[in-house]
Amino acid sequence: MQASVEKQILRFAQDDNLDHLCLLVYGRQTRICHFSESDMNHDHSLTSSSSPFSFFENYPEGGHLLQAGHIHVWRAIVDVPSTRLQVYQDTLSPDEQERAQRFRAPQHRQRFTAARGILRHILARYLRQSPREIHFESGAFGKPCLQDPAERSLHFNVSHSGQWAVYAVSRDLEVGIDLEEDRDSLDYAGLAERICSPEELTVFQNLSQTEQRAAFFRCWTRKEAFVKALGHGFSFPLQNVTVTFTSDDPPRILNLQRNLSETDSLPEDWSLFNLPLGQGFLGALAVAGRPSLIRGWDYRPDD
Numbered sequence: 001m002q003a004s005v006e007k008q009i010l011r012f013a014q015d016d017n018l019d020h021l022c023l024l025v026y027g028r029q030t031r032i033c034h035f036s037e038s039d040m041n042h043d044h045s046l047t048s049s050s051s052p053f054s055f056f057e058n059y060p061e062g063g064h065l066l067q068a069g070h071i072h073v074w075r076a077i078v079d080v081p082s083t084r085l086q087v088y089q090d091t092l093s094p095d096e097q098e099r100a101q102r103f104r105a106p107q108h109r110q111r112f113t114a115a116r117g118i119l120r121h122i123l124a125r126y127l128r129q130s131p132r133e134i135h136f137e138s139g140a141f142g143k144p145c146l147q148d149p150a151e152r153s154l155h156f157n158v159s160h161s162g163q164w165a166v167y168a169v170s171r172d173l174e175v176g177i178d179l180e181e182d183r184d185s186l187d188y189a190g191l192a193e194r195i196c197s198p199e200e201l202t203v204f205q206n207l208s209q210t211e212q213r214a215a216f217f218r219c220w221t222r223k224e225a226f227v228k229a230l231g232h233g234f235s236f237p238l239q240n241v242t243v244t245f246t247s248d249d250p251p252r253i254l255n256l257q258r259n260l261s262e263t264d265s266l267p268e269d270w271s272l273f274n275l276p277l278g279q280g281f282l283g284a285l286a287v288a289g290r291p292s293l294i295r296g297w298d299y300r301p302d303d
């Protein structure tokens with residue numbers, strides 16, 4: 001059984017059309033392979049329970065049971081009907097409601113409200129509390145965490161872009177998640193000069209123009225997921241972390257320029273993953289440690 005799965009990993013790893021990543025879990029070890037959207041849809045071995053990294057239509061029974069070493073990823077649409085929006089709004093704290101009111105554009109206000117309300121609903125399932133009872137506080141650089149010290153080991157992170165939001169939740173490993181929409185108007189070559197380390201820039205500039213675009217998004221989302229897992233956000237200089245980003249390199253941190261005030265961890269202390277989020281979007285997940293299982297679902301309200 002294991003040998004045939006191993007063969008599949010090699011087959012997908014040799015495929016040129018590599019844009020997503022799948023985790024296959026054997027016992028306590030995590031194996032990584034890439035797969036394309038069509039592989040995900042057509043190969044049953046990749047949608048069976050033995051290969052958990054795909055988004056399911058429905059919230060699974062027992063999905064809130066989050067074991068140590070596991071990461072749950074949720075994907076949600078934040079453009080919701082007004083009745084649903086009201087449900088989310090009613091769960092927000094006064095601070096969050098005030099923050100929502102500061103958005104001038106109604107669409108941005110509504111998306112913030114829905115994204116925060118959905119975060120509360122997702123966490124409520126793990127905490128077995130009502131969404132309204134959850135209290136957040138922020139780290140030194142603004143990363144939200146749970147206020148109750150007894151619950152603070154439930155780690156989570158959020159990213160939103162357009163009508164989508166993604167959430168990562170872990171019982172014991174710090175996580176950072178990033179979602180970006182692939183926008184035509186983006187000056188990716190100019191941005192690469194600002195976010196890439198010197199080593200990355202050399203690799204980037206040697207890629208063909210067609211390769212550069214996808215490579216830039218991989219690089220950007222991986223770095224942003226990392227600085228979000230760290231909790232520093234953009235106050236950690238993105239040039240201080242070097243990641244892989246060409247199509248044939250598995251996601252990985254190669255070098256971390258360390259400054260004790262920023263992080264004292266080593267590249268090998270971290271894991272990076274691509275997220276199969278669908279056409280036009282790129283996502284990455286950074287984990288402080290080695291998760292043994294990553295599962296992803298489309299969020300559906302259950303109340």
Ligand SMILES: CC(C)(COP(=O)(O)OP(=O)(O)OC[C@H]1O[C@@H](n2cnc3c(N)ncnc32)[C@H](O)[C@@H]1OP(=O)(O)O)[C@@H](O)C(=O)NCCC(=O)NCCS
Binds near residue numbers: 229232233
């Ligand atoms: C975190 C950050 C990288 C997000 O960038 P972005 O591409 O605009 O946004 P994303 O959608 O990917 O993520 C936003 C979410 O990240 C989370 N977040 C906020 N600050 C964070 C941090 N320092 N680390 C990790 N996650 C953070 C929040 O949940 C936020 O969601 P919210 O806006 O609904 O509250 C960026 O806003 C940042 O660097 N913030 C920190 C700024 C800072 O240094 N502040 C210091 C004073 S508080």
